[in-house]
Amino acid sequence: MPAYLQKIQPPSDDKRWNIVAATMKTLGNRPSALIEALHTLQQSFGYLDKAGLTFVAAVLRMPLSQVYGAATFYHYFTLKPQGEHSCVVCTGTACYIKGANALLQSLETHEGVKPGQTTPDGRLSVSTARCFGTCGLALVAVMDGQMASYVTPETLQQHLEGIGIHVG
Amino acid sequence: MLAEELKTIAGQERDMQAARTASINVCAAASCQALQSEELKKALAQAAAAQGYGPQACLVRQVGCLGLCGVGPLVSVEPGGILYQHVQPSDAEEIVAALEGPPVKRLRLDAEMPFFARQERIVLENSGQIDPDRLEDYIARDGYLALNTVLHEMHPAEVIAEVAQAGLRGRGGAGYPTGLKWETVAKAAGSPKFVVCNADEGDPGAFMDRSVLESDPHRVLEGMAIAAYAVGASEGYMYVRAEYPLAIARLKTALRLAERHGLLGGGICGSHFNFRISLRLGAGAYVCGEETALLASIEGLRGTPHPRPPYPAQSGLWGHPTLINNVETFANIAPIVRRGGAWFSGIGTERSKGTKVFALAGSIRNSGVIEVPMGMTLRDIVFAIGGGIPDGRRFKAVQTGGPSGGCIPEEFLDTPVDYERLTSLGSIMGSGGIVVMDETSSMVDVARYFMEFCMTESCGKCIPCRAGTVQMYELLGRFSERRARPADLRMLETLCDLVRNTSLCGLGQSAPNPVLSTLRYFRPEYEAALAAETLGGAA
Numbered sequence: 001m002p003a004y005l006q007k008i009q010p011p012s013d014d015k016r017w018n019i020v021a022a023t024m025k026t027l028g029n030r031p032s033a034l035i036e037a038l039h040t041l042q043q044s045f046g047y048l049d050k051a052g053l054t055f056v057a058a059v060l061r062m063p064l065s066q067v068y069g070a071a072t073f074y075h076y077f078t079l080k081p082q083g084e085h086s087c088v089v090c091t092g093t094a095c096y097i098k099g100a101n102a103l104l105q106s107l108e109t110h111e112g113v114k115p116g117q118t119t120p121d122g123r124l125s126v127s128t129a130r131c132f133g134t135c136g137l138a139l140v141a142v143m144d145g146q147m148a149s150y151v152t153p154e155t156l157q158q159h160l161e162g163i164g165i166h167v168g
Numbered sequence: 169m170l171a172e173e174l175k176t177i178a179g180q181e182r183d184m185q186a187a188r189t190a191s192i193n194v195c196a197a198a199s200c201q202a203l204q205s206e207e208l209k210k211a212l213a214q215a216a217a218a219q220g221y222g223p224q225a226c227l228v229r230q231v232g233c234l235g236l237c238g239v240g241p242l243v244s245v246e247p248g249g250i251l252y253q254h255v256q257p258s259d260a261e262e263i264v265a266a267l268e269g270p271p272v273k274r275l276r277l278d279a280e281m282p283f284f285a286r287q288e289r290i291v292l293e294n295s296g297q298i299d300p301d302r303l304e305d306y307i308a309r310d311g312y313l314a315l316n317t318v319l320h321e322m323h324p325a326e327v328i329a330e331v332a333q334a335g336l337r338g339r340g341g342a343g344y345p346t347g348l349k350w351e352t353v354a355k356a357a358g359s360p361k362f363v364v365c366n367a368d369e370g371d372p373g374a375f376m377d378r379s380v381l382e383s384d385p386h387r388v389l390e391g392m393a394i395a396a397y398a399v400g401a402s403e404g405y406m407y408v409r410a411e412y413p414l415a416i417a418r419l420k421t422a423l424r425l426a427e428r429h430g431l432l433g434g435g436i437c438g439s440h441f442n443f444r445i446s447l448r449l450g451a452g453a454y455v456c457g458e459e460t461a462l463l464a465s466i467e468g469l470r471g472t473p474h475p476r477p478p479y480p481a482q483s484g485l486w487g488h489p490t491l492i493n494n495v496e497t498f499a500n501i502a503p504i505v506r507r508g509g510a511w512f513s514g515i516g517t518e519r520s521k522g523t524k525v526f527a528l529a530g531s532i533r534n535s536g537v538i539e540v541p542m543g544m545t546l547r548d549i550v551f552a553i554g555g556g557i558p559d560g561r562r563f564k565a566v567q568t569g570g571p572s573g574g575c576i577p578e579e580f581l582d583t584p585v586d587y588e589r590l591t592s593l594g595s596i597m598g599s600g601g602i603v604v605m606d607e608t609s610s611m612v613d614v615a616r617y618f619m620e621f622c623m624t625e626s627c628g629k630c631i632p633c634r635a636g637t638v639q640m641y642e643l644l645g646r647f648s649e650r651r652a653r654p655a656d657l658r659m660l661e662t663l664c665d666l667v668r669n670t671s672l673c674g675l676g677q678s679a680p681n682p683v684l685s686t687l688r689y690f691r692p693e694y695e696a697a698l699a700a701e702t703l704g705g706a707a
Contacts, residue, residue, distance in 0.1 A: 034468035039410070039449055072325075073470040073627070074451030076410050092372030092531035093567065093603045098618050130454060130621070132411055133375030134199040135603075136237030136528030136536055147202035 008058045011051040016044040020052070024059050031062050034070055038077055047078045075130075083118040083125035085163055087143055087156075092131030094138040099152075103129070103139060106153035111165070124165055169429045170438050171316045174307055177630070181308035189225045190267045192216070193244045195296065196230035197382045198414045200240040205230075206259075208241050211257035215264040226267065232383020234296040236688070237284060238535035244296065245271070252549070253277040265281035268333030282552045283341070283534045288515070290523050291499045295383035300418050303425040306386040312431050314548045315390050316503035318397055319439040327398040328354060331501065335521035340366055340457075340494030341569065341598040343587040349491065352481040353399040356489035361401040363392050363443075364485065364492040366462055367408040367415070370454040371570025372674035375599030376464045376525040377495040379537045381408070381415035385422035389445060391430060391498030391673075394505060396443045404443060405466050409450040419447060454571075454625035459492045461627065470515050472629045494599065496525055516542035520586035530567070530603035533558050540585075547581040550604055561606040565689070569598025571618045571625075572678035574685025575611060594685040596678070611690040612697060618682035622675065633676030636667035640683065648695040654698055 012019030023040040027033035039059065041052045046069050057067040071077045087107070091100045107126055108114055119127040136138055137149035145160060183190070194200075194209040196209040197347065211229040234242040239253040239546050243263065252263060252275040259275060266272045271496060289295070298305035318327055332347025352362060369377040381388060408416050421446060426432040430693070434442045455461045456471040463485050484490020500522060504512050513521045514539050520542040526633050529535050533555030540549060550556065550566055565575040574595035576583075584590050587597050605614065623637040643660045646652040663681035664687075672675045687694060 017592050030468075032466065032468040035451055035465060036449065038449065068418050071469070074453050076452035077353075093570070093601070093617070094373050094535075096372075097603070097605065097609060098344065098529050110554070129411055130370065130452070130625075131372035132198070133378040133527075134202055134237065135373055135375060135527065136199050136240070137202060138529065140202075147198070147301075 001059065008055065011055055017055070017160060019044050019127040020056070020057070021059065023135050029059055029061075031060050034060060034067065035074070038067075038071055040076075042077055046082050047080055049079070078127075080118070081122075084123050085144055085165065086125045086127070087133070087141060087160075088127050088129050089115070089151075090130075090138070090140040090142075091128045091137060092138075094135035095131075095140055100128075100139055103141070103153055103156060106166060111160070124160070169312070169431055171320070173312075176309045177304055178310070181304050185308070187224065188227055191227040191229065191246045192263065192267075193229060193231040193234075193246065193296065195232070195234040195240060195242040195244075196300075197233035197379060198412070199233070200242055203241045203415065205241040208243070208255055208257050208260070211260035212243070212263065215260040219261075219264050220247055221264070221267075224484070226264070229299050230301070231235065231298060232295045232300045233292075233379040233537055234291075235287075235538065236277070236481070236534055236536040238533070239277065242277070249279050251277040251279045257450075264483040281535075282340075283538070283555065285550065286403040286544075286553050288523050288541045288559060289539050290503050290512075290515075291380060291387075291496055291525050292383070292537070293503070294387065295379065295537075298384065300361060300383055300385055301421050303386065303422075303429060303431075303676075306384070306705070309311060310506060311386055311502075312390055312437075314502040315393050315397075315431065316437050317440055318505055319437050323462045324354060324398045327394060327505065330509045331398070331504060334500075334504045334512035335509075335516075336497065336500055336504065336512065337520065337587065338494060339496035339500070339524070339599070341572070341596060343597060343703045344537075346493065346497055347576060349481060350395065350398050352479075353401075353489050353491040356482050358487075358489050360403060360488055361399055361402075362400065362485045362488055362490040362514045363396045363463050364463065364466070364490055365392055365404070365406045365495060365498055366457065366459065367406060367412075368450045368457045369409060369493045369495070369599060370457040370625075371599050371601045373527065373529050373567070373603040374570055375527045375529075376537055376600045377484050378412050378415050379527075380495055380525070381412070382418050385415075385418045386426065387502060388495055388498045389419075389422055389426055389432060391447060391501035394435065394501050394589055395491055395493065395498065397441055399489075401491065402442050402444070404445040405448050405485070407448045407450060407456070407462055407466060408443055410452060411450075416447065416449065423447065432640050443612050453498070453627070454621075455627045455673070455675050461673070462492070470627070472627045475672060475674075496600070517584060517586045519588060524585065524597070524600060526600045526602050528554050528602050528604070531557055531561065531606040531609075532604040542586050543584040545582050545584050546576065549585065549602065550581065554604065556603065557606050561608065563604070564607050564609055565605045565611065565614075567595075567603040567605060567682075568600050569596035569678075569681070571621045572596055572674065573598045574681045575605070575625045575689065577613065577683070577689040581697065594681065594688055596681070610648070611686040611693050612644065612647045615686045616641065616648055619644055619679070622679040626675065626679075630670075630672035630676060632667045632670040633672065633679065636663055636671075636676070637679055639663055640667070640680070644683070647694055650696075652697050657694060657698065 337343040461471040461473040
């Protein structure tokens with residue numbers, strides 16, 4: 001059988017690969033499925049690693065460089081493992097006016113992490129987003145997928161303590 | 169589904185509504201949901217059951233956005249149109265107990281206040297009135313009637329003529345006449361054709377499309393289907409940004425229900441017309457709001473724009489003719505078909521017809537989503553509807569159009585809002601985000617904030633935008649840190665001119681707008697930054 005007809009085997013027998021493969025199959029294993037495939041990959045594994053990108057590239061029959069290009073182009077995708085907890089601070093206009101920078105500064109002072117970083121103990125990842133569209137509740141941060149409204153450095157610290165994150 | 173079936177369902181729904189003593193509507197849009205409105209709904213349902221109201225007598229349900237997001241969670245009670253603000257689960261018993269008596273005073277929100285009374289709702293007519301996850305609710309409010317009429321009684325050219333007569337212009341920001349765009353796609357040679365809905369609402373401070381998709385998703389799907397029939401397309405894409413998980417969930421439900429009831433898919437409404445819509449998620453790239461970049465993203469590529477012409481109308485997705493419109497544009501289509509283009513063109517100003525949905529945010533009392541006729545003044549929007557500036561602060565500027573727009577000062581607040589007038593003020597209509605700033609905001613910092621935004625969001629394809637935004641950001645930094653020289657000001661102006669005129673796409677071309685408009689209206693703030701340095705003697 002010619003190589004291009006052979007079924008691409010996932011990197012391991014982890015069940016999550018089946019979900020990724022299914023997403024691509026639904027969209028015909030065509031290159032246009034790339035963004036959706038990366039979404040599923042990130043949803044299943046938390047981040048995009050080389051094994052995942054190589055698998056997607058092989059199934060969609062695209063050069064790995066192109067897959068890597070897209071993965072790094074879009075801000076939503078991350079190539080680094082994420083911490084146990086996540087904190088996404090909105091930096092849209094309304095949140096900016098209500099002090100998003102001060103909030104990020106306080107996170108840096110107290111937890112020692114800048115946006116895009118994870119604490120050394122792997123407990124907390126901090127990132128920013130461009131507007132969640134709930135500007136009436138500014139300042140907004142999304143903690144572990146839950147939206148927190150009218151956030152201040154103080155309420156954020158309280159929340160972090162509540163989920164057991166050490167305050168330095 | 170046939171016209172008769174639609175009528176039967178609508179009739180049944182209306183009968184059920186009429187038979188009820190009351191219905192309690194809990195806002196379930198993202199903003200109120202973030203304030204635990206789901207818990208609230210459960211508490212209200214329990215309270216209703218505990219006080220002896222069966223589901224037939226009192227319906228507790230979720231509805232779309234009730235508008236005034238700043239005082240959520242919001243609850244409305246029908247009949248009577250009573251609105252409650254800041255409702256907590258602990259208030260549930262009291263609200264249910266007040267169903268057949270006077271409303272609960274301490275939670276009451278005046279439904280006659282200018283925020284509500286001054287609005288004119290076309291796009292948002294179902295927002296807060298229907299459960300977005302129920303197809304029957306939408307049908308009861310004449311949903312899919314327009315699609316049915318179009319498919320059985322109108323020729324595609326007649327549909328386009330109706331939209332052209334309405335004078336509807338693209339609500340994504342550029343204001344291109346919708347009828348003309350449809351005509352171009354309809355006439356373009358090639359098949360298949362595609363219809364794409366741009367729901368990649370990237371402007372920070374803009375959340376109108378989120379609200380529409382979360383409150384009335386079928387409306388947008390119906391608009392897309394009508395457009396597809398008019399231009400001869402059989403496949404559609406809905407490109408939504410991934411930051412809107414709730415809108416995505418509502419759209420998925422809506423698509424499933426519409427397909428199951430033959431309102432999308434094959435042989436729609438018993439006709440020979442087929443149209444399928446697939447959902448595509450954005451991945452956090454602002455530039456994908458630009459149409460050619462969006463199409464590249466749907467094709468699975470990096471979202472970089474390409475030069476126009478060729479326009480997507482001639483060569484879009486995979487080189488095929490593609491109609492691409494914004495959420496709000498599509499949401500306007502069904503009412504235009506139902507009530508006629510002439511009715512629509514009677515609203516608004518000479519060159520900007522209809523209404524516009526705005527998102528009010530920033531330093532303003534009434535933050536939320538509003539819909540007003542074109543031509544209302546900015547002063548009315550900010551002070552009458554928005555309620556003015558809180559905490560006794562003074563108004564400084566209103567920012568429209570996001571990172572592509574500009575800041576408008578007090579002296580131009582009496583300008584009626586339409587596409588041309590906002591452009592002449594150095595801003596743009598944009599998608600509809602209005603962010604109000606008070607005296608505590610430094611305009612240099614605001615300009616720098618937007619430049620930082622454009623700098624990080626620049627896709628890097630063309631040099632003026634990639635390098636120019638970085639240079640402008642550095643220069644603005646010197647002003648915020650008060651170490652700028654007069655030459656920096658001249659350089660900033662030169663760069664604005666250069667980036668605006670030589671960038672490839674809208675992102676770069678409009679990136680200097682926040683700087684130019686603040687230079688135009690708040691120049692003393694820039695000059696003050698210069699003076700500080702001169703006085704310091706560092707030069």
